[in-house]
Amino acid sequence: MSQSYPLFVKRDIDGFFGLFIDNLVQLLLILGICGGLCGMSGDNAFYLYRYIFPGAAVSILVGNLFFAWQAHRLAAKEGRSDVTALPYGINTPSLLVYVFFVLAPVYNQTGSVEAAWKMGLIACLGSGVIELLGSLFAERIRKYTPRAALLSTLAGIAIGFIAMSFTLQIFHRPLIAMVPLGLILLALFSHTRFPLGMPGGMVAVACGTIVAWILTAIAPNLSSPPAWLATNTLDPSAVSASFGTLGLYLPQFVGAEIWGLLSDVDAWLGYVSVIVPMGLFNIVGSLQNVESAEAGGDSFATAPSLAMNGIGTICAALFGSCFPTTIYIGHPGWKALGSRAGYSTLNGIVVTVLCCSGLIGLASSIIPMEAGVAIVLWIGIIIIAQAFQATPDNHAPAVAIGLFPAIAAWGATVMAGAFFSANGTTMQDLLTANASAEVNGFLIEGLISMERGYIFTCMILAALSACLIDRKFYAASVWAFIAAFGTFTGLMHSFQLQGNTIDYLLLFSEPAEGALVFSATGIGIGYLGIAVVCIIARSFRSGPDHVAPAHDSASSAEVSTDDESVFNDA
Structure with missing residues (x-):
């Protein structure tokens, strides 16, 4: 090497x-x-x-x-x-x-x-x-x-499934997790060097683990340990088991x-x-x-x-x-x-x-998960920042619209988990009674529909938007057609619901017996409508075919403008 x-x-x-x-x-x-x-x-x-x-x-x-x-x-x-x-x-x-x-x-x-x-x-x-x-x-x-x-x-994905999920863990067991969080932010935001050149991640995990076991040793010696202390202790019996x-x-x-x-x-x-x-x-x-x-x-x-x-x-x-x-x-x-x-x-x-x-x-059983989650939270922060920093400045709205389906997917996941834990009325019960049922103002059906195939939906909406920003109307229509295809085949938006269990509803597949079925045909037609609008827009566009992306030298993002690309306007 x-x-x-x-x-x-x-x-x-x-x-x-x-x-x-x-x-x-x-x-x-x-x-x-x-x-x-x-x-x-x-x-x-x-x-x-x-x-x-x-x-x-x-x-x-x-x-x-x-x-x-x-x-x-x-x-x-x-x-x-x-x-x-x-x-x-x-x-x-x-x-x-x-x-x-x-x-x-x-x-x-x-x-x-x-x-x-x-x-x-x-x-x-x-x-x-x-x-x-x-x-x-x-x-x-x-x-x-x-x-x-x-x-x-x-x-x-980083906002909901990484940053948010691990942030909740940190604030659930703050005595173990918040000092490691501070150490990670100190090391990575301010680039502070620790004694002997020790890596910040190692210091954070070691500190969180030591604090957790100190609290575990203290709690049994108190006649009535407060709840905020009890939730930050470990289980010594798990080590022996x-x-x-x-x-x-x-x-x-x-x-x-x-x-x-x-x-x-x-x-x-x-x-x-x-x-x-x-x-x-x-x-x-x-x-x-x-x-x-x-x-x-x-x-x-x-x-x-x-x-x-x-x-x-x-x-x-x-x-x-x-x-x-x-x-x-x-x-x-x-x-x-x-x-x-x-x-x-x-x-x-x-x-x-x-x-x-x-x-x-x-x-x-020895190392509490919360001692190290701040490192993963940092990873999530960098991913979110990169999405805006490494793309052309004028594509920021496209990045923003691409966030929505993933955030909706996180919300749907949390909602489904809450229904499972409540062990009472199911999502199927609510939607069967009222297809427009809401939870705190959020449409249940909409959350689930956005969650199905959200990786595709995020990418397509952002790509379509970026093409429109660059006035590539034909390319935008192609992305809309791709979205329609994904929707009609069941890879996006369609779902079947049994109790609180959400599953895909693919084209030509039979739904489970007794399941509530949502066919996203209307959404597919909507995507076709967007494609038609983009095609028509080519006939009355008033600007240049391509607007050069505005970005600084640090942004290495590229939007394909090759003449032979099928995604370029004629």
């Missing part, structure tokens, strides 16, 4: 803690929801420790090592020492969707944990194949899509199990309506993250990056994991931390050790 680009730098420790916390959240989520909803607890917990976690380790290690190697290749090619590897790990949306719409339904129907696990393997494999095939044409999508469209989607899961769990090839179920087409065909949309979402999401990296100064080849996504996910399935992996959102945040390639390598190694030794429970 080049001496100018070492295997590891001190700032990789900060990046490691951020990426590790991100991956640890996913692993703990798997532990909790698979145990609670899919029967993988007690005697059946071995499906997690023997298959799913080791399989996840294979996919994460392979991906992290590849992206570290890719960063070294780019550094050598461009003669730079500041290249940051793409972050990589388990895909959270796919994790949740596959549990709720694949594993849990199979377990509830059959009562068999094994059947649920095998169906999860098929879903994971299918997603990997779709992602691998998608790498063949992803670069063309990226070429013809305005940067505002790609980055605004990530910013919307976690030793029961320790052991050596080497990855096992499960190709025979997958092939056995693949041969029974009728068993898995009904889940294609879940697998295909998630595979497509993963392609688009990864594409946006590669664009985000280029906007931050690191131009990685699109096809190999997305192909690794697919290969990593296929590896996960072949070695027992039900959950796809993906390029993570947040490359500019890790770059701002000063991380290079070492953080990716270190994350892959540590996660592999945890997954193959049963140490996941022990690590989570």
Whole structure:
């Protein structure tokens, strides 16, 4: 390796803690929801420790090592020492969707944990194949899509699902989390150096962990500890209990199990309506993250990056994991931390050790999640800022409109969770009685409709708006037609609702018995109307065909103006 680009730098420790916390959240989520909803607890917990976690380790290690190697290749090619590897790990949306719409339904129907696990393997494999095939044409999508469209989607996700979610955790357990938050902001906003040159992320996590255990030691000695103290303590018994899961769990090839179920087409065909949309979402999401990296100064080849996504996910399935992996959102945040390639390598190694030794429970019982979430919050902040800073100034309205569907998706997720927790009147009950039912002034039907396929909706609305800003009326009409196609096929806006469970309603698929159905035909027609308006606008436009984007030298965003581009006006 080049001496100018070492295997590891001190700032990789900060990046490691951020990426590790991100991956640890996913692993703990798997532990909790698979145990609670899919029967993988007690005697059946071995499906997690023997298959799913080791399989996840294979996919994460392979991906992290590849992206570290890719960063070294780019550094050598461009003669730079500041290249940051793409972050990589388990895909959270796919994790949740596959549990709720694949594993849990199979377990509830059959009562068999094994059947649920095998169906999860098929879903994971299918997603990997779709992602691998998608790498063949992803670069063309990226070429013809305005940067505002790609980055605004990530910013919307960062606002709701990263920044907001982790901010709530910080203020829920402030005694543990707020000092680490202050340390992270001190290190990264004001670039303050800590004694001995210690990385801010390491200082923050160590400080939060020490404070948590001090509070845990103090609370039992008080006759009546106040509630604000009790909510900031840890459970010492969880540490001792976690030793029961320790052991050596080497990855096992499960190709025979997958092939056995693949041969029974009728068993898995009904889940294609879940697998295909998630595979497509993963392609688009990864594409946006590669664009985000280029906007931050690191131009990685699109096809190999997305192909690794697919290969990593296929590896996960072949070695027992039900959950796809993906390029993570947040490359500019890790770059701002000063991380290079070492953080990716270190994350892959540590996660592999945890997954193959049963140490996941022990690590989570010792280190409070809140001690490290400030690092992930920082990542979210940088993503949001980049969406505006790395695009032309006059495309700011396009970035803004692209935020709305993702924020609506976050609101829909929170709303659905509240209905589940309330265990009373369901969303289906309310919408059946009144299709215009509201929650605190927000239309339930509108929130759910915006949530379905929101990654596509964010990108399309922002792209359409950017094209109109540049007076590319034909290009804008093409994006509107794409939106109409996505809507009519069910990839966007349409849904079926059973109780509080929201699912896609794809074209030609039969809705579940008793489900409330929302067909987004009207929205599709509306998109066609927008396309027609854009086409007509070409005949009475009064300005030049293209308005040069106004942006400063720091903005490297490009809007395709190639004469041969199908997205340019004639």
